[in-house]
Amino acid sequence: MRPARWCMLALAFPASLAGQRTPREIVDHVDRMLRGNSSRAEVTMEISTAHWARSMDVAIWSLGTEYSLIRIGAPPKDAGTATLKIDNEIWNYLPRVDRTIKIPSSMMGAAWMGSHFTNDDLVKESRIIDDYEIDLSFEGARDGVDVWEFVLTPKAEAAVIWGRIEERVRRADYMPIWVHYFDERGELSRIITFSEYRRMGGRLVPTVMTVVPSDKPDESTIIRYRELEFDVGLDPSFFSLRRLRAGTR
């Protein structure tokens, strides 16, 4: 209920609330913006690397941060391939061989379906505010837009892979502009930029996310939301190995 309430408030009175919100609350709000309590999304994932470029149609169901189910609809070679995440565990279903494979923890750093996301990106279930100290580093106009900039530093006991995260958010409507991820040595590792803010599923959301790895600036993974619904009434039993194999509709 909390995120939904925050969203409604944010959309209704963004400016008037700004003064009362802490950096922690703002970052948490942005973190949860695309998740809701439960959600269903249809996205197109466009991956481009130095060696190939491909586009996949992907359906995503999620419940809180604990559960998600991701199914590839196209291209035909990969159609039906699905990933189920429950808490810290990931299973892949491979329709070609009709087998389900649990991803060992040693492979969490590997790319998900050739994209610039890792299995780890799917698994990280904790909310960003639990693992990071959040400080406001800038407040004012950047490129003519009124923004906040936050620096997120991992808490001492947090088991996270990033050394630091920086985030820029529009003040007017709490829309994220970019997130920069730095590794443990303090070097920029990847940049996610957000664009094409539109109303979807009753909320204003960035409908395009672009991930660019810093060591390969010519490569990218672009996620375009085609459909997005919130609070679709899923419960944990939906996220089962049987569902992973059998499809969802």
Place this chain on the structure above:
Amino acid sequence: MNTLPWWRIGWRNLGRNRRRTLLTALGLAVGYTSVVVLTGLTNGIIDDMVENATSVITGQIAVQAPDYLPERSIYETIGGRDGVNLAPLLAALSNDPAVAAAAPRVYAGGLVSSGASTAGTLLLGIDVDREAATSRLLSALAEGRLPTAGAREVLIGRELAKQLDVAPGDELVLVAPAADGSLGNDLYSVSGIYSSGMSDLDNNYALLPIRTLQELVALDAGRVHEIALRVLDPWDAPDAAARLTTSVGPDAVSLDIRPWTTLRPELRDYATLAKSSMWILLVVVFAMAIFGVANTLLMATFERRREFALLLALGTTPRRIVAALLAEATALSLISVLVGVATSVPLIAWWRHAPLDLGSLMGDFTMAGALVRPVLRTSSPGGMYVLAAVALLATALLASLYPAFRATRVPPADTLAGR
């Protein structure tokens, strides 16, 4: 100023007390023989280790695309995106006199899964016949049989088989990110299980026929990541690699041809370190010999006090007395070297022909990732024959300096008068 008489006197003095001369010479000869033979044994152990470490899988020379190492990207195949016409390239590489065999390989990273168990593995695509002639990995087959070319069969290590709980004939799923961006996956059957004794290999590798792996990861038949070459004497590999770089290198495709000394610098460094440790042995053995020889010679000069006193009284310069004693030491060391060579050369020749087998005392063991046989192979001590001879001569000369000095200080009048 003829120096010849002093040589002759030195030589004759060796015969004055033959038993003492013989014992001293034997002492030096044993020092010489032990240094030379131990060097031969150590070189043998090192050569054995290098050969084991390189021949199990690495090969003595690896031919790769220039950008393949260190990232081992699946895209960096020999000849780039277009691949290469393999047969002529393999023939050209095998043409070098030092190269005994050549085997093409495809590498990929992936998951291997059976039932509820999944493990990350290195997938290695091999030409079974060529691989058997190039590396020893396939001879480690413990159960079942080798995979058949063209079949969807996989050969896995003992540890991996245990982890996945599979036996020959069982089914496996392999999943690997393919070169076209898709997720390659298919069903395979376990043809056999190998046990190399090297835990890294037995844990992490799955071997497939080369074409089968190329199909899984969407690579054309001409695209391989590596051609491993077998060179019978590992120490010939750097020269052979240099030759191949100039002979095959400039052809249509760009190649990096690297010997094991470059691919595995830690192994080369270890071998060099172990070989140079023989210097310590050399120094210790002959440092000990110095005192023994010095003691004997000192005794001999005390015995000959009257002789030296007479020589001095007759007007012999101290320099000539020193020359006589140094000549004596030189003659002694020449005898010792002759005895040492006469024992060590046949001994080494014998052990090189019939290595010492310690198999009855201990089982096989692994060292620095290499399988070591408990057979003590002996190699040529090389330059140590000469080095030890020089050290022996230096020892004898050094040891005679002090006794010679003492001989020149004998007071002629007192000594001759018996006082």
